[in-house]
Amino acid sequence: MEEPVVSMKDIHYAYETKNILHDIHFDIPQGAFMGMLGPNGGGKTTLIKLILGLLKPDHGSIHLFGQPIEKFRNWSKIGFVSQKANTFNKGFPATVYEVVSMGLTAKIGYLKLFTTKHKKKVLHAIDQVGMSHYAYENVGSLSGGQQQRVFIARSLVSDPELLILDEPTVGVDQENVQKFYSLLHQLNDEHNITLLLITHDTGTMTEHATDIVCLNTTLHFHGKPEEYKTLSNKDLSQFYGHPVNIVTHDH
Ligand SMILES: Nc1ncnc2c1ncn2[C@@H]1O[C@H](COP(=O)(O)OP(=O)(O)OP(=O)(O)O)[C@@H](O)[C@H]1O
Ligand SMILES: [Mg+2]
Numbered sequence: 508m509e510e511p512v513v514s515m516k517d518i519h520y521a522y523e524t525k526n527i528l529h530d531i532h533f534d535i536p537q538g539a540f541m542g543m544l545g546p547n548g549g550g551k552t553t554l555i556k557l558i559l560g561l562l563k564p565d566h567g568s569i570h571l572f573g574q575p576i577e578k579f580r581n582w583s584k585i586g587f588v589s590q591k592a593n594t595f596n597k598g599f600p601a602t603v604y605e606v607v608s609m610g611l612t613a614k615i616g617y618l619k620l621f622t623t624k625h626k627k628k629v630l631h632a633i634d635q636v637g638m639s640h641y642a643y644e645n646v647g648s649l650s651g652g653q654q655q656r657v658f659i660a661r662s663l664v665s666d667p668e669l670l671i672l673d674e675p676t677v678g679v680d681q682e683n684v685q686k687f688y689s690l691l692h693q694l695n696d697e698h699n700i701t702l703l704l705i706t707h708d709t710g711t712m713t714e715h716a717t718d719i720v721c722l723n724t725t726l727h728f729h730g731k732p733e734e735y736k737t738l739s740n741k742d743l744s745q746f747y748g749h750p751v752n753i754v755t756h757d758h
C-alpha cells in the first residue's frame with residue numbers, strides 16, 4: 508500500500524499549559540480529499556502548523572510522505588493557503604502574476620532570474636484557477652473569492668502533492684463557493700493532488716470530501732461523509748460543546 512501523505516501518531520500539543528491537541532492519531536492517504544471540521548479554537552490551525560513544521564509536538568510523531576518530519580526537506584511538495592490569505596487591501600501594489608510568482612521564489616531563490624520555463628509555470632497556475640483574464644491586474648482590486656484563487660495559484664506553482672487550505676471560503680459567496688469546490692475536484696481528480704480542507708462550511712464540504720475528520724482537542728470523528736451524515740444532533744452537540752442542528756445539502 509502507498510505511504511500516507513501525512514501520518515500523525517499520538518500527537519499532543521499545548522501552548523504553555525493550555526492543552527490544544529490531545530492523543531491525535533490521523534493519516535491522510537494519498538489522493539484523499541480530506542475535510543476537517545471543528546469549532547473555533549478546536550485546534551485545526553494548530554494541527555496544520557504541526558504538519559508544516561512550524562510547531563513541534565510535545566509528544567508523538569509526524570511522518571510526511573513516509574519520512575519523519577525532522578528529516579523531511581522537500582517542503583515544495585506541500586502547498587498551503589492560510590486562513591488569513593485574502594486580506595489584500597485595494598492599494599496592494601502587486602499584480603496577480605507577481606503574487607503567483609512568489610510561490611516559485613521559495614524554490615528557485617529570490618535572486619535568480621525567472622526563465623521562460625518559470626514564466627510559463629506561473630501563467631499555467633493562473634490559468635488553472637481560471638484567472639488568466641486578470642493576470643496583470645492588481646490583486647487589491649479583485650474580490651475576496653478571486654484573491655483566494657490567486658493564493659491557490661501561488662501554492663500550485665511549485666507543483667505540490669499535498670495542498671492544505673485553512674478556511675478558504677470565508678467571505679466567498681455561494682456561487683463562487685461552488686466554483687471553488689469544482690476547482691478543488693479538478694486538482695484532486697485530474698492533477699492527483701491530495702487535499703486537506705478546513706472549513707466551517709459543513710453542508711457543502713460533506714458533498715465533496717472523500718474523508719472527514721472532526722477535531723475539538725481530540726479527534727471526535729474520522730470516517731466517510733456517509734457515516735458523518737448518520738451522526739445524530741446529540742453526537743454533534745457533544746462534539747461542538749453546544750446544541751447544533753446541521754443542515755446537509757442533499758440533492
Ligand atoms: N500562539 C498561540 N499562543 C497561545 N494560544 C494559542 C496560540 N494560537 C492559538 N492558541 C489557542 O489555541 C486554541 C486553538 O487555536 P487554533 O487556531 O488551532 O483553533 P482553530 O480550530 O483553528 O479555530 P478557528 O476555527 O477559529 O480558526 C485556541 O484556544 C487559541 O486561543
Ligand atoms: Mg483556524
